[in-house]
Amino acid sequence: MDKTPPDAIPVDGFFNSAERAEQGVNAIYATLQTTELYSNTMSKLYTPPTGEVVLTNTGGYGFNDFTYSAADGILMDVYGKLYEGVFRANTVIKEVPLMEDIDASLQSRLVGEAKFLRAFYYWHLTTLWGDVPLFTEPFEVPSDALVAKSTRAAIYEVMIQDLIDAEAVLPEVYGASDLGRATKGAAQALLGKVYLYDENYEQAEVWLGEVIDSELYDLVENFGDVININSENNVESVFEIQFAEVGEGDVGTLRVSYNNPQVNGGFGNNLPTQTIVDAFEDGDPRLNESIFIDGDVFAPELSTESLNLDTYQSVWSATGYNLKKGLFPVMYVNNRGTNFPAIRYADVLLMYAEAANELDMRDVARDAVNEVRDRVGMTLLDAGTTGTKEALFDAIVHERQVELAFEYHRFNDLRRWGLAQTVLGPNGYAERNRYYPLPQEEIDTNENLVQRQGW
Template sequence: MEKLKFAITTFIVLLLFSGCKKDFLEKSPPDALTEDGFYNSAERAQLGVNAIYVALQGSWSENLMRINDVPSGDLVLSNTTPLEYNNYTYYPALTQIHATYSGMYQGIIRSNAVIKNVPAINMADALKNQYVGEAKFLRALNYFTLTNLFGAVPLITEPLENTDAALVARTPVADITKVIIADLLAAEAGLPVSFSGNNLGRATKGAAQALLGKVYLYNKDYTNAEKYFSLVIASNRYSLMDNFQEVWHRSFENNKESIFEVQFADIGGSGTNLKNGTMLPAVNGATGSTLATKRAFDAFDPADPRRGMTIFKAGDVFAPNVSAALAVFNPTWSASGYAVKKGMWPIMYVNGSGINYPLIRYADVLLMYAEAANELNQIDKARDAVNLVRQRPSVMMPKLTVVDTGTKQTMFDAIVKERQVELMFEFQRFMDLKRWGMAATVLGPLGYQAKHALFPIPQLELDINPKLTQNTGW
């Protein structure tokens, strides 16, 4: 799927469609079409849904990586601008913050158009329910991400009649969460359990259940979180990949561990997705721009095979098939002495190589289930779930036991550790630390302060919408 970057403000009343290599997104006219009168057939309904997926590519991009993963301390920016994300000196006018905010609203506005217009189309009910379900899942995903990044944001659930209609105040997070849950419940009811062929990669019932569980977990409703994670597990449709490295390998996209991932086409060209050349160290005397840190490297137990599958260190096999000079990783290529390996192996030296980005995978669900079960004092069930992740054939870390995780606190500590090393560089760590109330302690030495619990509302949005207010401290 081709990643498209649109120059937009927060809200748009146009649907923009563009051709995509993934077949389920390729039936798009070359020009922009207005929404009015567009939704008049099942094919047009599909195009409307496909446009939401295109917007998703822009939202889950290098911009989001910079504002979400770099502040976790596991990544550091180098040889690029802006560097403010490294030490929490970022501010409301930075491009990455606005691009993430506006990109997610682009997806929301397109979702609203589908949800409003598709029910009136004369088409098969099952397909109609699927398309509306996909739109509601994607709207929920966007709003859930926005509220976790920015807190209260404007809640828009209807197509906008004009640009002035977008000038609304922020809605309390609790009210937005109600819409998110309602959307996901509707998506769960309307989405099929799986897709195949050209439709592989669309949102499924399992994706809706997994995201529902995550929403409940973040809101400390552990009973419902455990319920929906259990549904995903009991479906028997997902399992762990034997080889940890294949989870992110370009040859194993939409694999058995993937519950939902952003689809990118192997079309080449700079900036096709966030896992591109910016995460590799350069070998011409400069450095890559997004690098693994020593802090990230030290988070792994020395015997954990995932460390060598996640991070390049001095002496590691690098790119022997490219040239002798690149056969072994040289720490002088990187300002931190390390580089990201997850999702970058084998080294292709092709910017924008089209690797899909898994947003929800089965290992994450198992660890979230363990967290919910532990909070419900089901410590044995929590330990079993964590051990499944640790005992992946290519990992085989020692099983946790009652001796080392026999209490709720020791089990929680083990889950915290496991989530960091299993899900490193996957947009999880910073959000986890904040929701656990651990960010000030863990990240304080790097510059984290209370105001960093939320990102600032983008300055451009404040400038064009007088009803918006800024987050505290910004």
Template sequence: MKSIIKLQVVAILIAILFFSCSDNYLDLKDKQNITESSFWSTRDHALQGIIATYGALQGHDGDKWTFFEETYTSIAYKGDDIDNNKSEGYSKTIANFTNGTEVSGPFNIWASCYAGIGRANQVIEKVPGIATMSDQERKEIIAEAKFLRSYFYFMLVNAFENVPLVLTFEKDLTKLQVPQATPDKVWEQIEKDLLDAEIALPFAYNNDNLGRATKGAAKALLGKVYLFREKWLPAETKFKEIYGQYSLNANYEDNFNGKSENGPESVFEIQFSGDRTLSDERHPFNYEVKPYAVDGWELFYPSDWLVSELKKDKKADGSFSDRVYGTIFFNDPKSEIWDLNQPASLVSYASISSSLSKPNYFKKYAYPTDRSGSYVGININVIRYADVLLMLAESLNENGKTNEAIARINEVRTRSGAVALASGSKTKEELRDWIRNHERPIELSMEWTNRWFDLVRWGRGATAKQSIKSILTAHDKPFSSNYIENKHIRFAIPSREIKVNSQLKQNNGY
């Protein structure tokens, strides 16, 4: 997809043209002669529309800062795997559970998701009328739009819980002033969209279109939705449908260094090309996670609890597993990180230890690969195969197949050299706790939405329900005493949204 992502800026301009609700703006003549009546007439228009929908994954406004410093930090900082830099203002009140209704991060999540939903709705509505496309092309692009719409609603229902369900493209603002749907209705629509999408999506794309949603991506996301809804048997079935169709990268770090983008372990990624020709397809992850001593910004750190869990992940000879070295930069002779000077170079922990302000740092995405100027175009994982294997293991365990679940976990552990779990070594209850509080955070820490959304689903679920506050407290999350159950499990509905839609009701406690 990196080869076609350059169309995104044009597509986003088109999206802005058609998503504006100002009659005066819609009446303006576009300099490229794009009008509401002339668009949606060719295959290129359909591609521009769907690429604009993908573009909302990065953010609603096309700004490279929106994804990381707004949406990423808002969700990541609530988890127990991350400790934010208390000297930095980004999502600070979210991290200490004192945020109100006007924090910018949650608004940007809301705005980005609804921008994507609006664009998807337009694709679903308009593409069937493009006569110059083949029937198969139309079906595939509509399926992509449904996949993306389902993902945006998955984000919203987990982040805010109570959200409007809008399934048609509207220019009339009054028709967008609708009340929230019940969470069950939103989840049902997510399932419906994914069931439709998996039928029509292709198994794979050619090299010019890598990164677009595939049949496997739809099945994986649907399995994840079933998991979140505690539909254990459908979840197991759906994950097994793609079991073996992907493979783990031999090198754990290749999931984060840009060397295996859209590769064998990739199920779905947010695409960043690093290109600045038409738009700025970069992000600042490489700087945000790195120590000051190597030109980083130290926006956040691995929590002490996460580091202690990581250090339990050992090889047979007692040394740390590959995923420990691939996740954190820490006091160990083998630990290295990239210095971001030009040219970049690897430095050892010992060589800069006296200049470090903290003992431990994250290493994921802190690479100079795909670098353009200061920042990088490394893709961001949404779902990778290791996550699928761990979700399959979780569903198997809940279905009473604990030894089979252990075998799937061992596939993930073996890739990094970690000692395999012995068959029969854990009961169903013990393995559930292991998956929740060791295996998933060790493998997936810091990755987009994973830890916080896991805590949310276990906090809302009926199966071995866990209080988020109790987990945060047990894991020494800073400011966990501020956490209020049935309030901080969800974000406030952004106040600026309530001002323009009087039918919205604020979430509990805000």
């Protein structure tokens, strides 16, 4: 018997009001908040392989040293959820333009949001897996999903057009009730990022420059506020994953407790290593804002007679360190999770600097890096030490490592720069690790899929 589950709302007839159209778009955002993606699991594919974090007390140890296999369930968890986001976006992109009783400007904006999000989901898919199946319409029947891979280049063409379309219709800002929705600046920033990853530096410089020239974004004064529950959706945030519904109602997440020290209910899953501690220059305040180090103020307000939480103790961690960025002030299970800035202005400045440096615009590139360094009081770069493309590139590599630590950028950067073998080779990285293997479950199910070479 082929029956629709009684608790499910069928797509046919669903998009019959502006409220329903907005609900459809909200569902695309909601996938980002799931445990498989920004709430927990996806971090295992981005952070431990850098050698700057080691996974403990959880699954996925193979991502510490590149001993994972195509059959690892974590790969399928992330891959499947990313495609769930694509499917939901495709549904909105197909159905909402067909609606008649809806304000035209709202209709256009909602489709623009869906196109931005489809590009964002495909950005993760192509970054993690390279060539993957491309879908631009929702499936009619499950067998529609059994297709061959499309090339990364072909998918980039779709992403670029999606972002150009989105940028043209999305607003620059929203009201308080719609914070977290994709904006014009978010579309411009992601478009610049896609061009940068594709080594089209001319277009990357143009679109990232649009974000800068808009003067809508700035660096927050205190680096500790870049990911902080008390300063969410701040002036530095370009696109932020909301750990509350886009609209009304909170969504709980255990993201903070997954990474808190193993005291008072924390799991300590991702532990910083000496590698990232040593990467910070002497006196860089970002070290103490990013990593708990022995003796740091921890959570005196949570201390009890039997449990001293006044200061952080290195014995709480197998590496002697715990994550602090995004986890301070300290919270535990039953507290709302902190928003996650997927794109923030400091990242835009450093991407812009990279593109400008490749275009031999050395002075403007250096200025962009110095804006980031000046925020935390670090010595500014000068032409004497960064006068060549190579020297300035090295400075950008360093700045991205310490400024964006634990924000899912480092592994991407090392691979796209061709530095992964040199930096990560001692940890087990090999050429086949440039992209992850397609989940074995997908290979077994879809005879049209061919596994990546080396797997």
